[in-house]
Amino acid sequence: MSDIKQQIEKDIKENKVMIYMKGTPEFPQCGFSGQVVSIFKQYKIPFGAKNVLEDPDLRQGIKDFTDWPTIPQIFINGEFVGGCDIITEMHNKGELKKLMETIK
Amino acid sequence: MTLSEIKETIEVAVPDSTAYIMDPMQDGQHLEAVVVSSIFKGLPLVKQHQMVMKPLKDAFAQSVHALKLKTLTPEEWDVFKKENNLNL
Numbered sequence: 001m002s003d004i005k006q007q008i009e010k011d012i013k014e015n016k017v018m019i020y021m022k023g024t025p026e027f028p029q030c031g032f033s034g035q036v037v038s039i040f041k042q043y044k045i046p047f048g049a050k051n052v053l054e055d056p057d058l059r060q061g062i063k064d065f066t067d068w069p070t071i072p073q074i075f076i077n078g079e080f081v082g083g084c085d086i087i088t089e090m091h092n093k094g095e096l097k098k099l100m101e102t103i104k
Numbered sequence: 105m106t107l108s109e110i111k112e113t114i115e116v117a118v119p120d121s122t123a124y125i126m127d128p129m130q131d132g133q134h135l136e137a138v139v140v141s142s143i144f145k146g147l148p149l150v151k152q153h154q155m156v157m158k159p160l161k162d163a164f165a166q167s168v169h170a171l172k173l174k175t176l177t178p179e180e181w182d183v184f185k186k187e188n189n190l191n192l
Contacts, residue, residue, distance in 0.1 A: 032170065068157055069164035070171070082150040085173055089149065 004061030012075040015048030016103045020062045021072040025049050032084035033072045039091050043100045077102065105163040110135070117159035119143050124192070133169040140181040149175070 012018045017040060023029030025037045025047075040047050052059035052071055063069055066080045074081045076099055081087065090096040105113075107125040114123040114137070121141035128136060137156070144152045152175040160171070176184055185192060 063161075067154055069161050070157075080150060082153060086149050086153060 004057050005065060007058070008062060008065050011048060011050065012078045015075075016077060017045060017047035017100075018075040019047055019049045019072055020052055020058070020074075021049055022051065022053050024051050029053060030071070032070075036072045036074060036084050036087050039087060039096070043097075045100055045103055076100075105166055105168065107135070110137070110160065110163055110168070113159050113163065114139055114156055118155050123156075132167050134172075135168055135170070136172040136174075138174045138176065138181075138184075140176050140178055142178055144175050145177045 019025075019033075019036060019040065021028060021030070021033035021036065023033055025041075028034035028037055037049070050058060052062065059071065062071070062073055066073055068080070068083065070083055072083055074083070074087055081090070081099075087096065090099070107127060111123045111125045114125075115121050118139060118141050120143060121139055123140075124138045126136040128134070139156050143155075147155075153173055156173055156175060157171070160168070164171075174184075184190075
């Protein structure tokens with residue numbers, strides 16, 4: 001388990017915006033993951049993405065890491081921000097825009 | 105897990121809360137929930153949602169695929185009800 005934890009910690013440190021999703025940004029394999037990717041693409045800021053479908057240990061490890069039972073999961077500046085619902089609500093309220101400006 | 109079991113799980117885990125669980129697609133997998141509690145006041149949205157999601161780990165392991173979640177303080181709930189003319 002610990003190497004997964006270290007891997008996650010490395011991912012979220014190296015990627016200001018990190019998305020754990022089903023599928024890839026080009027080929028999301030779940031509506032919620034696709035929605036999150038399309039939101040972040042609007043900000044034109046590079047983001048890291050990992051396909052949990054390719055790594056069952058990661059798929060479970062990330063859920064344990066954040067105490068959050070679903071995918072996608074989004075980290076900004078190394079902090080867990082939430083899943084599709086929260087990102088969409090923050091985006092609609094302009095809160096995500098403010099947060100993304102702290103990254104530029 | 106049935107809707108009432110999910111409701112109970114949330115209400116036990118989240119202090120002073122009332123949970124409304126809906127199954128719009130009638131499939132037991134894609135659920136919606138509104139959870140009202142004064143404890144959400146001042147908490148970041150992700151912390152509010154984590155409080156609700158954490159006790160539902162088993163539910164997600166079994167049948168639930170997605171849960172569209174709305175967390176509200178009692179004051180926000182009153183506004184939400186008026187806006188959506190709900191008489192709950």
